[in-house]
Every structure is written in C-alpha cells, then in structure tokens.
Amino acid sequence: MIKRIFSILLVALVFFAIFMTLATDVPFGEDRTGVSSRYIYEGVNETGAVNLVTAIVVNYRGFDTLGEVTVLFVAATGIGAILYNRSHPVKKRSKTEASLIVRTGSDILFPIMLLFGAYIFVHGHLTPGGGFQGGAIIATAFVFKYVADTRYSIDHAKFTVTESIVGMTFALIGILGLIIGGFFLFNFLPNGSPAELLSAGIIPIIYVAIGIKVGAEITGIIDNMMGVQQ
C-alpha cells in the first residue's frame, strides 16, 4: 500500500515537472529552427529530395541511419540467439486451422501488400514514407502468411542472403563516396530535377536497400517469436 501511494505521488510529481517546464519554457508553435533552416531552404538544391525528412535521414545524417540499421540488425541477431529453436520440419503452431476466409484473403492480399511496401520505399524521397515504413509493411504481409497457415515458415537461408546483400550495398555506397568524393556517403550521383522518381542521387538506392533489409529483419524476428513452443 505504501509502495502504491509512493508511486502515485512520484508519477504526479513527474507529470507536473514535465508539463510545467514545457508550458513555461517552450511555447507551443514557435519558430525555433536552428540548423534546420539550412535544411529547409537549401535541402532541395543540395540533395534533390523534395521530402526534407528523407533528405535529413539519408543524406545529411546518413551515417546516423547506418548506425540505426545496425541497431536493428543487432536486435534481430540477439532475438535469434535467445529464441533459437532447432525443430525441423516445422510443427503446427495451433490446434485449429484458419478459416477459408482468412486463407483466401491472405492469399489475395499478400502480393498487393508487397507491392504497396515497395511503392512506399521507392517513393521515399517524394512522398511521406521511406525504407523503414515500407519494410514494416512487407513484414506485415508475411504476418498474414503466418496467420493463415499454421505450418508456414520462411526460408531462413534466402532471407539471410538477401539481408546481407542489401546491407553490404548500403556500406559499399558509403565507401564508393569515400573513394570518389573524399568522405563517407558522399552523394556521387547527379541530383536530377526535383520531384521526379529518378532524382536525389544516392537516396533512392539507399532507401530501397533499407526497405528490403528492414522487411527481412522484422520478418525474421516474427518467425523466431512464432516458432516458440510451449
């Protein structure tokens, strides 16, 4: 009981501290752009990407994104190490099969969802979205397969090869920039005219690589969690 009162008091204190600091020191809706005014006014000229968030994530802060992809990779590896399961062939995950509606619906929706995910990450420099969002949609398509078929399992060898190739593509583009332009992830391709599909230099290539990599990694995580037996 004392513990509960103590935690409620602590939570109330934290809430008021956060809210009062924000309300007094950080007025809402005020223009406080520092470095990002350069991104807003020069971003389209310098990177060729109309979507300024993509310009920052892949071009200005591309090295940071390489680290982010590495964090996701390390997490997927750790989950594989924690939940390692050697049973093969795949056992049934549940006692009842999915209904006809679920099986037919997932068969119809699976290619459409793959296409939509690819659309999201190919157009990452033009519209809202990008590699991470498109990858999440591709992983969702594979979740549909897992829900519909209680014996479904991905081919781990193919997924690992795909993931390694696209991961190396990202690093290789960075090293090519180092050779051609003198620093890592230098934009060595022409920017083209803004708001076209083939523009913005290396951004579309990197975002396609990230999209496939994130899709493969999240599917691998889901497969590891689905393969757990009671």
Next chain:
Amino acid sequence: MIFYLAAAFLMAIGIYTLLAKKNLIKMILGITLIDSGVNLLLISIGYINGGTAPILLGDVKPSQVVDPLPQALVLTNIVIGVSVTALALSVVIRVYRHYKTLNSDEVRDMKW
C-alpha cells in the same frame, strides 16, 4: 498545448505502469508508452504555427513548413523503440519458459 499535456500524460502513465504492475508484459507496455510520449513531445516541439508537412511538392514554400529535424530524429527513435521492445519480449518468452510465470515477484532475483 494539448499535445504537451498528452505527451506528459503518456509518460506519467508509462512510469506508473512500470512502478505498480507485476506482469512483465504490462511493464514492457509501460516502456512503449513512455516511448510514445517522448515521440509526441519531440514532434510537437518541432511544430510551427500554420506550418504544413515538410515536403516541398506543388506550391508549398519553404517558409510554410514545420521543423523537419525532430521528425527525422523521431523516425530513428521509433526504430530503436521497436528493437528494444522486440528484444525485451523475447527475453520475457524465455523467462516464461523457464519459470512458468509472468509475475515478477515469483521470478527469483527480480523483486524490488
């Protein structure tokens, strides 16, 4: 202003969940609630009155968009949050397989 209130509220609920709940999965839900609160806070700090999404398509002028930098950082934070949640859930699966319970009091060495 209501975004600040919602962000602080989400963080407070998350901290309370971490302190008061015994179920390990509920504690992970608390961590993700704090995560969402931080994301909402960063996005609303970057808002500029009358601004629109930072995509310079059509007749959107550079003076009309909100700050894109917090949005890029929140994109990073979402991915890190997903990784942390997935890793924590897999540890919980292992804990459940070993101890046959999700109550943190019944798991040895996890009391406070």
